[in-house]
Amino acid sequence: MTLQKVAIIGVGQTRFGNIIDKKAEELFAEAFLEAVNDVDKGIDISEIQEVYIGNSGVGGGQLGNFSSLMTDYVGLTGASALRIENACASSGFAMRAAILAVSSGVCDVALAGGEEKMNDTPRNRVRYWLGISGDMEWERLSGMTFAGVFALMAIRHMHEYGTKREHLAMVSVKNHKNGASNPKAHLQRETTLERALASPMIAYPLTLFDCCPISDGASAVIVCKADLAKKYTDTPVYVAGHGGSTDRLSVFQRDDVTSINSSVVAAKRAYKMASVKPEDIDVAEVHDCFTIAEIIAYEDLGFCPKGKGGKLLEEGQTEIGGKIPVNPSGGLKSKGHPVGATGTGQIYEIVNQLRGSVEKKNRQVSGAEIGLTHNTGGSGGTTVVHILKR
Amino acid sequence: MAHVSIPSYWKTLPQRYCLIGMKCKNCGTINFPAREICISCKQKSEFEPKKLSGRGKIYSYTVIAAGSAPPEFSEQEKLAGSFPVAIVELEEGLRICAQITDYEEEDLKIEAEVEAVFRKIYEEDKVIRYGLKFRPVKKRKSLP
Numbered sequence: 001m002t003l004q005k006v007a008i009i010g011v012g013q014t015r016f017g018n019i020i021d022k023k024a025e026e027l028f029a030e031a032f033l034e035a036v037n038d039v040d041k042g043i044d045i046s047e048i049q050e051v052y053i054g055n056s057g058v059g060g061g062q063l064g065n066f067s068s069l070m071t072d073y074v075g076l077t078g079a080s081a082l083r084i085e086n087a088c089a090s091s092g093f094a095m096r097a098a099i100l101a102v103s104s105g106v107c108d109v110a111l112a113g114g115e116e117k118m119n120d121t122p123r124n125r126v127r128y129w130l131g132i133s134g135d136m137e138w139e140r141l142s143g144m145t146f147a148g149v150f151a152l153m154a155i156r157h158m159h160e161y162g163t164k165r166e167h168l169a170m171v172s173v174k175n176h177k178n179g180a181s182n183p184k185a186h187l188q189r190e191t192t193l194e195r196a197l198a199s200p201m202i203a204y205p206l207t208l209f210d211c212c213p214i215s216d217g218a219s220a221v222i223v224c225k226a227d228l229a230k231k232y233t234d235t236p237v238y239v240a241g242h243g244g245s246t247d248r249l250s251v252f253q254r255d256d257v258t259s260i261n262s263s264v265v266a267a268k269r270a271y272k273m274a275s276v277k278p279e280d281i282d283v284a285e286v287h288d289c290f291t292i293a294e295i296i297a298y299e300d301l302g303f304c305p306k307g308k309g310g311k312l313l314e315e316g317q318t319e320i321g322g323k324i325p326v327n328p329s330g331g332l333k334s335k336g337h338p339v340g341a342t343g344t345g346q347i348y349e350i351v352n353q354l355r356g357s358v359e360k361k362n363r364q365v366s367g368a369e370i371g372l373t374h375n376t377g378g379s380g381g382t383t384v385v386h387i388l389k390r
Numbered sequence: 391m392a393h394v395s396i397p398s399y400w401k402t403l404p405q406r407y408c409l410i411g412m413k414c415k416n417c418g419t420i421n422f423p424a425r426e427i428c429i430s431c432k433q434k435s436e437f438e439p440k441k442l443s444g445r446g447k448i449y450s451y452t453v454i455a456a457g458s459a460p461p462e463f464s465e466q467e468k469l470a471g472s473f474p475v476a477i478v479e480l481e482e483g484l485r486i487c488a489q490i491t492d493y494e495e496e497d498l499k500i501e502a503e504v505e506a507v508f509r510k511i512y513e514e515d516k517v518i519r520y521g522l523k524f525r526p527v528k529k530r531k532s533l534p
């Protein structure tokens with residue numbers, strides 16, 4: 001079977017944050033219209049044949065036929081559409097589904113996107129909803145939280161590799177610095193190491209500044225067959241590789257909690273397909289739902305050897321200007337984490353990084369040619385990795 | 391939904407009340423909780439119940455801060471403030487996720503010896519859900 005090569009021709013994203021004046025479908029429409037307008041030579045939306053929308057269903061607004069609500073509102077009625085739920089990796093997997101639809105030859109143009117409206121939901125209900133993407137029966141119902149599961153990974157990582165709370169805080173400081181100059185970020189402000197360390201404890205050793213915020217937002221990506229791309233845009237970005245994987249849902253049943261195996265496997269598959277190595281990556285958006293997750297991602301994605309994530313931070317290698325800039329958008333920590341919209345939001349950022357079209361120069365990784373996105377669901381039950389090329 | 395129905399909870403009572411693991415007849419691995427396909431050899435195997443000792447060591451832990459507990463635990467949170475949850479590695483080699491109880495702060499460390507105790511875990515739909523927590527071994531004699 002010959003697979004079609006796939007190109008990204010348009011990307012859009014709303015501001016992530018507490019967006020109280022827009023309903024779910026209005027948020028999605030904003031991201032979708034931006035992606036359509038981003039196709040610089042123009043596209044008739046009736047050319048979009050397949051639609052995949054990531055949504056975790058926080059609050060339970062429209063759990064059934066969600067994709068019809070979205071396609072109806074934006075004028076895509078008639079296209080085949082599917083809601084994809086893989087917790088925080090929902091739209092990363094929606095992206096992969098759109099790529100597969102095009103590369104299989106089933107359609108020429110497909111849409112991937114994501115949407116989540118989290119702030120309309122009363123706090124108690126959000127708390128009810130948040131812990132449900134990990135193991136319910138044995139972790140959550142022993143009193144465990146989402147932050148708590150990542151705290152278990154952090155404590156063990158500290159024990160085995162000497163990682164310190166300061167390293168966690170360094171992730172927060174770096175990502176807030178990047179997000180401070182991202183006009184679409186939820187928390188557009190810098191922080192300091194002292195402040196991050198002194199912020200209230202959420203799940204020891206993770207403080208408030210180790211946790212991403214609860215955000216609303218939407219994102220959208222239009223893909224097409226690579227040989228049609230120049231018809232739509234002068235600046236296509238190509239999908240070089242992608243991979244998805246799963247791990248045991250329960251963290252306590254994993255052999256090693258200092259690594260997320262679904263990340264390791266998904267990355268391996270994506271690197272192989274793209275014929276690139278970790279050291280070839282110029283810029284990456286990784287899933288830093290909690291600061292420890294970014295450190296573990298460095299190691300799982302091969303940006304540094306196992307256990308050396310803290311050292312990579314100390315050397316400043318993941319800052320803009322470093323060897324491998326990570327989360328120039330601010331990441332989930334500062335840009336925000338509207339669960340279902342995060343994955344295609346990462347694609348939005350990397351596409352702009354590779355085109356050199358980031359709106360503020362201090363956030364632009366200069367000369368980036370190969371970018372990577374890493375999107376993890378829950379505590380690592382699912383992960384999807386994409387590698388994009390200019 | 392973040393909810394385990396009463397019938398589903400009942401199905402796991404041997405594990406939750408008596409710490410019964412299921413030993414795979416194919417490869418010998420103890421599966422806890424029970425599975426149909428063995429966690430280790432991935433075969434549709436037969437299993438025999440095996441009572442676990444309940445003794446083990448803390449593999450990793452965290453302390454869920456007051457104000458951030460899951461809603462099922464908001465009563466406990468109101469009474470106790472923060473509470474620790476750990477992954478405990480049992481003598482038999484498998485790991486369990488459970489709360490640490492009757493502890494002092496210095497008991498919360500990797501490798502600390504703990505043992506299972508039967509406790510109230512949470513309440514939902516007006517039904518009390520019992521199960522196991524772990525307490526530091528050194529405390530054993532001082533408790534009734």
Ligand SMILES: [Zn+2]
Nearest residue numbers: 414417428431
């Ligand atoms: Zn077996």
